[in-house]
Structure formats: C-alpha cells, structure tokens
Amino acid sequence: MLQTMARELAPLHQGDPIKAATREAYGKALLELGEEMPDLCVLDADLSGSTKTKAFGQAYPERFFNCGVAEANMMGIAAGLASMGKTVFASSFAMFATGKAWEQVRQSIAVPQFNVKVAATHAGLTVGEDGKSHQMLEDITLMRVIPGMRVLVPADAVEARLAIRAAAENEGPFYVRLSRASTPVVFGEDYKFELGKGAVLRDGGDVAIIACGIEVGMALAAAEELAQSGIEARVIAMASIKPIDADLITEAARDCGCVLTAEEHQIRGGLGSAVAEVLATRAPVPMAFCGMDDEFGQSGDAWDLISHYGLDGPGLAASARALVEAKNS
Amino acid sequence: MTLTDQQRDEIRAAANTVRQDSVRMTNAATCGHPGGPMGMADFMSTLFLAHLNLNAENRHDPERDRFILGNGHTCAGLYSLLAQKGLFPSESLLEFRKFGSPLQGHPHRNLDLGIDMSTGSLGNGLSVGAGMALAAKQNNWETRVYVASSDGESQEGQIWEAATAAAHYGLSNLTVMVDFNNIQIDGVMREVMDVRDLREKYAAFGWHAVDIDGHDIDAVDGALCAAKEETTRPSAIICHTTIGKGVSFMEDKAAWHGVAPNDEQAQEALAELGA
Numbered sequence: 001m002l003q004t005m006a007r008e009l010a011p012l013h014q015g016d017p018i019k020a021a022t023r024e025a026y027g028k029a030l031l032e033l034g035e036e037m038p039d040l041c042v043l044d045a046d047l048s049g050s051t052k053t054k055a056f057g058q059a060y061p062e063r064f065f066n067c068g069v070a071e072a073n074m075m076g077i078a079a080g081l082a083s084m085g086k087t088v089f090a091s092s093f094a095m096f097a098t099g100k101a102w103e104q105v106r107q108s109i110a111v112p113q114f115n116v117k118v119a120a121t122h123a124g125l126t127v128g129e130d131g132k133s134h135q136m137l138e139d140i141t142l143m144r145v146i147p148g149m150r151v152l153v154p155a156d157a158v159e160a161r162l163a164i165r166a167a168a169e170n171e172g173p174f175y176v177r178l179s180r181a182s183t184p185v186v187f188g189e190d191y192k193f194e195l196g197k198g199a200v201l202r203d204g205g206d207v208a209i210i211a212c213g214i215e216v217g218m219a220l221a222a223a224e225e226l227a228q229s230g231i232e233a234r235v236i237a238m239a240s241i242k243p244i245d246a247d248l249i250t251e252a253a254r255d256c257g258c259v260l261t262a263e264e265h266q267i268r269g270g271l272g273s274a275v276a277e278v279l280a281t282r283a284p285v286p287m288a289f290c291g292m293d294d295e296f297g298q299s300g301d302a303w304d305l306i307s308h309y310g311l312d313g314p315g316l317a318a319s320a321r322a323l324v325e326a327k328n329s
Numbered sequence: 330m331t332l333t334d335q336q337r338d339e340i341r342a343a344a345n346t347v348r349q350d351s352v353r354m355t356n357a358a359t360c361g362h363p364g365g366p367m368g369m370a371d372f373m374s375t376l377f378l379a380h381l382n383l384n385a386e387n388r389h390d391p392e393r394d395r396f397i398l399g400n401g402h403t404c405a406g407l408y409s410l411l412a413q414k415g416l417f418p419s420e421s422l423l424e425f426r427k428f429g430s431p432l433q434g435h436p437h438r439n440l441d442l443g444i445d446m447s448t449g450s451l452g453n454g455l456s457v458g459a460g461m462a463l464a465a466k467q468n469n470w471e472t473r474v475y476v477a478s479s480d481g482e483s484q485e486g487q488i489w490e491a492a493t494a495a496a497h498y499g500l501s502n503l504t505v506m507v508d509f510n511n512i513q514i515d516g517v518m519r520e521v522m523d524v525r526d527l528r529e530k531y532a533a534f535g536w537h538a539v540d541i542d543g544h545d546i547d548a549v550d551g552a553l554c555a556a557k558e559e560t561t562r563p564s565a566i567i568c569h570t571t572i573g574k575g576v577s578f579m580e581d582k583a584a585w586h587g588v589a590p591n592d593e594q595a596q597e598a599l600a601e602l603g604a
Contacts, residue, residue: 041467065463065498073456073490080460083438083446084468085391103450104487108457111447112438 018185020157022178022213023121027052029164030089034060037168041081043090045071050180051091051121071096075104075118082114087168090116094123094136094177102142109173110146117167118143119176124264125292125309126181126214128302135297140212141269143175144242150195151242153177153263153271155216156185159239162193170195177213179264181302184217186237196243204232207320207327208252208259212238212271215262215290218306221313222320231324241271246278253283258327260288260320264311267291288323290316332379332550340378340546343413344370345602348575350409350422352598355589358426361434364585366406368543368570369477369508375549376475376506377410385415388443392470395461397446399454400479400508401435402587407444408432416443452485454478455505459495462503462563473557476505481513483524489534495563496535503563504556505531508543510572512583531565543568576601 034040034056046069048054057064067074071092078090091097097120098105109116120139127134144151152167152174154160160178167174186201201216202223211219216237223233234252238245253259259279261272272289279285290311297305306312310319332340347370355361366373377383382394398407405425412419424430431439435449445461448454458476465472482488495503507527511518518524531538537559541548549568556564572586573579576598579590590598 062467067494068497070490070494072452072487073459073494076453076456076487076491077460077463077494079446080457080462081464082460083395083457084461084464086464104453104456107447107450108453 019182020185021180021182022154022157022160023052023180025157025160026119026121026164026178027055029161030056031059033165033168034063037087039086040168041065041086041088043067043074043078043088045069045074045092045096047092050093053089053091071101072104075101076108078116079108079112079114082116083112088116089119091119091121093134094120094139095134098139098142098175099136106146110149113148113172115171117174117176119164119167119178121178122180123177124179124213125297125305125311126179126264126302128181128305129299131299132296137266137292137297138269139177140241140263140265140271144269144274148173149242150174151177152239153212153241154239155213155237156183156187158185158187158189158191159193159237162191163239166193166195179214181214183214186217186220193239196240196245198236198238198240198245198248200234200236200248202233202235204234205255206231206233207324208234208236208256209262209316209320210236210238210249210252210259210271210275211262212241213264215264215311218311218313218316219262222316225313225317226320231321233320238271241274244274244278246282249275249278250282253279253285258286258323260290260316260323262290262311262316264306265291267293286323286327288319290319330554332547336379337546340374343374343378343410345575346413347374347406347409349599349602349604351405352576352590352595352602354405354408354422354425356592356595357423358589360589361405361426362402362587363405363589364512364572364579364582365400365403365479365508366409367576367579368510368572368574369403369406370574371544371546372506372549372568372570373406373410373477375546376553377414379550380553381475382473383414383443388416389440392472394472395445395458395474397454397458397474397476398436398448399476400451400482401448401454404436407436411443414443451482452487455488455491455495458503458505459491459498459500462495462500463498465502466500472502474503476503477508478505479508480511480518480524480527483507483527484522492531492534492536499561500563501559501561504553504566505563506566506568508570509567510570512572512581512586514583514586516583528565528567535562536565537562538565538567540567540569543570544574
C-alpha cells in the first residue's frame, strides 16, 4: 500500500512535501475566527477531537457546546442560536451531519435561511478502515439539492482555511466538506479563494479534469502521467460546488472538447452532476465521471480504497485517456 | 401573581375568538387543522395575553420573548392570536393557506408578523427553542422561550434529544407547553402509539414538569408563573385538553384533527361559539 502512495504522489512530493488534513485547517481557522467574531459559536456531537473543534472549545468554552450524540438536535440548537444573531458552526462526521440530520438542516436551517455552517469531516472513502457506515459518499448531493445551501469542498489545508473563512463571512447556510486523511498541499499561501470561483492548477487543451477535495491532488498526478503520453490535461479545482463557476467550466469545455470530473463521492448528484448541469445547457461536450458508481465502500486503507475504485492518479489518467479517445473517434 | 377578573375575561374572549377563527379560517381554506387550535385555545390565549412579551411594538426587539409552534399544523390558532395582539390585520386571516399569503399552511418565520420560527415537521421545534434559550442565557437577556408541542409530537425521538440537552444546559428560560388531547391523525393516541405519562418522562429528563387542565386558565397562569421561578431547570406544562373544544360535534373526535368544516358545519360551529 505504501508503495501505491509513493507511486501516485511522488511527483507532488518532489515539488511540495507538505501534507495536512483539511479538518486540521478547519480547527485552526475556527481559532482565528473565534478571536475576530465574538458572536461565533461552535457545536459538536461528541466528536470534537476528531472534527478538530476541540481547540475552539478550550479557547472559548462559553461559546462551544457539545451536544452529545444527537445530531438532529444539534442542528436545531444551531438554528436557534443563529435566529438570535449568532454565527454558528456545527460539526460532526459527514455521515451524521448530512445524513442523519438532513431533515433538520433542511427544515430548521435552510428554510429560514439561518446563518449556520455545517462543517463536516471524515467525508468520503478516505475514512478508510471504519467502512461503509462511516464513508459518506452522498453528502454533496444531499446538501447541494437544498435551496440556498452553499456547498464547498476544499482541496487542501490552504483552501480549507479560506473556505471556512468565506463561510463565516457570508451570511446564510453553508456546507463545508472536510477530510480525515492528510493530503498534499496543492495551493500556495498566496492563493485567494473566492466563492463561486474555481482555480486552474495546470493548463492543457486535450481534456479538462474538474475535481474537488482530495481528488484535486489525484487529478494533478493524472495530468503528470498523461503528459508523458502527450495528452495535456487542464486541471481545475472546483471547491465551490454551489455556487459553481459556470464560466470556467464552459471555457474549459470549449477549449478542451471533453471534461472528466473526479470526486470521492457518488457519481449521481455530486460534482460531476453539477458540472453536467452547466455543460448540458452551455457547452455540451463528451464527459466522463470518476466517482463511486452506485455502490457503497468497504473497510481498508484509505489510499488502497482510492486506488481500488479508480480514483487515484492512474485511475483518473485511464479514464481521461478513454475520454480523449472517444472525443477523437 | 394571579389573574385579575378583567384578564380572565380578556383571555376567555380571546380563546373564543381563536375557536371561531379556527373554524372560519379552515372553512375558507377548505382544508387545514381546526380541532387542535380549538383545544389549545385556552392555554395559548393565557400565554399570549398574560405572559408572552411579544407585541406590535417590540416584534423586532432582539430581547423580546420567543414562541415556537412545534406542532405547526395548529397554526390557525397562532395566527388568530397574533392578529388579536395587533401584529397584522385580522382580515388577513381568511387568506390562510392561500397562494400569496404569508399565513402559510404551516408557519414560516416572518418577524414582521411575529412568527419566530418555521415549523411543520413534528419534532423540530423544541431543539430550536433550546438553541434560542441558550443564546438568551449567553447574552444575559431576560428573554423567555416558549414552545408548544403535543402528545403526538412526543412520539418523535428528537423531542427527547432536545429534552436531554435543555436539562443538561440548565435552560430555566425555556418552557414547553404540551397539548395532550389523546388524538392524532390516525386516531386515538393511546391506540396509535401510547406516549404514556409525559409529566413523568419530562421529570425523568430533569425538567420541572406539571400536569394541568389545559382549559383552566388559572391553572395555566399558575404553571407559567411557576416556570418563571425555576432557576436551573426548564419547565414542561402538560396541558390536558379536548380537541375541538367548544363545539359539541367536534369535541374529542380524531376526524377533526385535519379536516375543515364545510359551510353548513362552520355555521353550526360558529353558532355554538356564540358568533
């Protein structure tokens, strides 16, 4: 397994050996925001050590509420606090925050458009060993479909810190999807995150790979591999899934003639669907979708799982190659 | 503090108006839930007239009291009381449930009208009330938060998550008033899914909890006064009521949970209510 990782990420490691988990960046961002925003409150559901809200709780105990193992109630409390003027972050694992408490997020937070940020960690396959009960692969779909809910899936620790700040500073409900696993840092410290904007990390004109979360690093690895066989891939990090950067997606489709999406999530309803919704009306081109194809995950090492489901660099490169061939045939 | 004779008269008149409005509004809408608000009319009127610090002048004051109708389907009664307290003209009541009216079929938050929270999905209200009470405590405000709930709603698991949390946080500024009429849509509550003794349940969760006759406005007032004396515990007032109260052919009938009276029935009901 370690060999797999070394093979996939070696090119990135050579340039930038820094690795960090987006959940770590979340914990740090909360500490910064806590100092700046006296009305900021943070809620957790007995997972504060894992979601990294614990540090905020220690720094600002009067503004931190551990709601126990009761996610539905936590979302209601978040709504109540927000209705009184607080800016609220509510955290748990993605499975429970968006799955178990979906109805409360819809009814009590989104319907009145309260200023609540659902920041959920341990999303996707890279939860690893915990297996399918904890591998949330449907959350982007579930949150994206709720009217007025903004959805952010940062690629690395740098982008996560900025995405959390954007969620805090923009009024209304947000969902921020964060990971357990440490992943390569792909953005420089001078990166400026903008709500509704994607970022081109590598230029190319043969295929556009649009990715979010940990798949951004994988897309860069795939582009490296594709370049060796003469295929130039444009890699776009699309953290802002809603609102989405329709102009950047349209431009990429027109320039490249085909678009591959990559996400650690079900194909149906996630980033790929969001991109397809844009392209179907603005610039229809051949597309392919890398993600979970209507199945649940399983226990195993995070990176073994990513490889198994074709979501590592070689997996994305193979899908991109097939897509380019289809485009040219 | 006990109610004055004048307050008693005003509360009784308001409760009767709630019952008449519930009949008129659901009749005009040709749908809705008349029975519940008629049963809740006495305790809701006591709350709104003698305790809840909400009126046309302070509706946007952050420190005002809050009210959440957890059993949101009974909103004809809430709208009637808000109109009676001058938050909007009572003529609007007949637009209830119609296209373009802010008086939605289930409440939607609208601070101009005095509606503090969107509800309708049973089980959600008490958690939000707990969050409001928590914020009020954090801000050192005198704000009190009242949540209406019901025996049927107590079948929802989230109610008990909220009850656990409210006691844990010591939300003495939170009061839930549970309409216990032993009726839910599918029939008699004790047959559909018996929630048993809610006073004992809330007490076991760490609340100050009392059983009262929900039609006895002095008992309601006394329970609301006692709730204000609590310093460490939230309060639950289990209000035993009769659905459809005040109209002989509607009383204690599950059929009147979610069915509107037709013109003839409405006329008959209003005559019984002295309209």
